[in-house]
Amino acid sequence: MRITNNMLINNIMLSLSNNLNRTQKYQSQLATGKKITMPSDDPIVASKALKLRTDVAEIQQYRRNADDAISWMEITEATMNQIGEVVHRFREISVQASNGTNSEDDIQKIRAEAEELRSQLIHLANTTYAGRHIFSGYKTDKPLLDDEGNFNVNIANSEQIKFEIGIGDDINVNVPGSDLFHRGANAAAGDKSSFVDTFDKVIDAMESGDYDGISSLLEDLDLEVDNMLRVRAGLGARMNRVELTSNRLDDDNVNFTRLMSLNEDVDMAEAIMNLVNERSVYQASLSTSAKVIQESLVDYLR
Numbered sequence: 001m002r003i004t005n006n007m008l009i010n011n012i013m014l015s016l017s018n019n020l021n022r023t024q025k026y027q028s029q030l031a032t033g034k035k036i037t038m039p040s041d042d043p044i045v046a047s048k049a050l051k052l053r054t055d056v057a058e059i060q061q062y063r064r065n066a067d068d069a070i071s072w073m074e075i076t077e078a079t080m081n082q083i084g085e086v087v088h089r090f091r092e093i094s095v096q097a098s099n100g101t102n103s104e105d106d107i108q109k110i111r112a113e114a115e116e117l118r119s120q121l122i123h124l125a126n127t128t129y130a131g132r133h134i135f136s137g138y139k140t141d142k143p144l145l146d147d148e149g150n151f152n153v154n155i156a157n158s159e160q161i162k163f164e165i166g167i168g169d170d171i172n173v174n175v176p177g178s179d180l181f182h183r184g185a186n187a188a189a190g191d192k193s194s195f196v197d198t199f200d201k202v203i204d205a206m207e208s209g210d211y212d213g214i215s216s217l218l219e220d221l222d223l224e225v226d227n228m229l230r231v232r233a234g235l236g237a238r239m240n241r242v243e244l245t246s247n248r249l250d251d252d253n254v255n256f257t258r259l260m261s262l263n264e265d266v267d268m269a270e271a272i273m274n275l276v277n278e279r280s281v282y283q284a285s286l287s288t289s290a291k292v293i294q295e296s297l298v299d300y301l302r
Contacts, residue, residue, distance in 0.1 A: 022278045022281075023278040023279055025041075026274045026278055030266070030268065030272065032266075033265055033266055033268075034264050034265065034266060035263075035264060035265070035266050036049075036264075045263060045264070048263050049260065049263055049264050052256060052259055052260040052263060053260065055256050056253065056256045056257055056260055058167075059249055059252050059253045059256060060253060062164070062165050062166055062249055063246065063249045063250070063253065065163045065164055065165050066163075066165045066242055066245055066246040066249060067246070068163060068173075069163040069165060069171060069173045069242050070239065070242050070243065070246065071129070072129055072134065072163075072173040072174070073173050073235060073238065073239045073242065074239075075127070075129045075134060076129075076134050076135075076173075076174070076175055076235060077232070077235060077236070077239065079124055079127045079134065080175070080180070080228065080231070080232050080235070082124055083121065083124050083228065084225075084228065084232075086117050086120050086121050086124065087121075087221065087224065087225055087228070089117060090114060090117045090118075090199065090202070090221070091218065091221050091222075091225075093110045093113055093114055093117075094114070094202050094206075094214055094217070094218060094221065095218065096110060097110045097111075097114075097206050097211070097214055098211045098212075098214035098215045098218070099211070100211045107206060107209070110206060111203060111206040111207060114199070114202065114203050114206060115203060117199070118149075118196065118199045118200070118203065121195065121196060121199060122145050122146075122147065122149055122196060125143075125144045125145045125177060125181055125193070125195075126143035126144055126145060134174060134175070135174070135175060135176070135177035135180065135181070136152075136153055136155065136177060137153070137155040137156070137159030137161075137174070137176050137177065137178075138159045138161070139153045139155070140161075144177040144181070145177075145181070145193055145196065148192075148196075149192055149193045149195075149196025149197065149199075149200065150189075150190055150191065150192055150193070151177070151178075151182075151187045151188065151189055151190065151191050151192075151193065152189060153189055154187070154188050154189050155176055155177055155178045155186070155187050156176065156178060156186040156187075157176050157178055157179045157184065157186060158176075159174075159176050160172035160174060160176070161173055161174040165242060165245050165246075165249075166245060166249070169245065171238055171241060171242060171245075172238070173238070175231055175235055179231055180195075180227070180228060180231050181193040181194070181195045181196070182194050182195070183195070183223065183224065183227045184227060194224070195224050198217065198220045198221055198224055201213075201217050201220070202214055202217045202221070205217060
């Protein structure tokens with residue numbers, strides 16, 4: 001087969017283009033720090049990268065969900081702690097009022113403080129987090145109790161707000177107000193909270209001077225405290241679970257991010273060596289091609 005000058009030039013241009021493409025490939029790797037810039041560069045790496053990126057994105061979302069869950073439950077825990085302080089103080093002054101040695105003026109002062117504690121209890125029952133009422137079950141846009149201590153909403157203990165903190169791993173973050181303020185019973189709108197009702201009975205006994213009645217009502221107060229401790233223990237157990245899950249998600253995020261880096265990130269030292277090598281090849285091909293193309297029939301007619 002006769003080799004023409006055009007065939008020679010075309011082959012040279014093709015070789016130069018291939019050499020230049022390889023040089024550009026390693027320059028791009030050094031510029032971006034990634035092994036590939038498009039799926040066609042390496043379909044296997046690209047496919048694995050998509051899977052790992054999805055895994056990392058899911059872990060990060062679960063981590064955010066866990067943070068939100070912890071924040072919600074921390075607000076609930078802090079509120080229940082304040083409720084405990086209110087009840088503890090209310091019981092103290094109830095015991096003080098029941099001994100029968102107080103003057104009328106003393107009883108009125110104790111009763112005034114008891115009424116303030118009752119108002120504080122209702123206020124705490126309507127605590128919000130990020131604009132949502134934490135004890136109102138699914139109806140987070142409405143306060144749990146009105147000023148009289150009656151439920152504003154129908155609420156059942158089964159109204160659990162759940163956050164997804166892992167694949168198939170849901171956890172309820174809320175405490176239904178019926179469970180805490182109605183001693184474990186479901187409540188309908190208009191029902192009087194058993195918690196507030198106990199406070200009201202004690203306050204009425206103070207007003208009427210029924211010291212024996214106050215003493216007997218201390219048992220009801222203790223029942224409310226026991227119920228609150230039960231609910232608080234359940235919340236604490238769920239908080240521990242979320243914290244353990246959150247720590248595991250942190251570890252998973254580190255591990256999967258490392259795997260993603262190993263799959264995608266380029267070895268800089270190797271890329272530099274490959275670039276230097278390809279540039280040398282490209283420069284050599286340029287030099288050789290220039291010498292070949294210079295020769296023509298005119299060079300031999302001088």
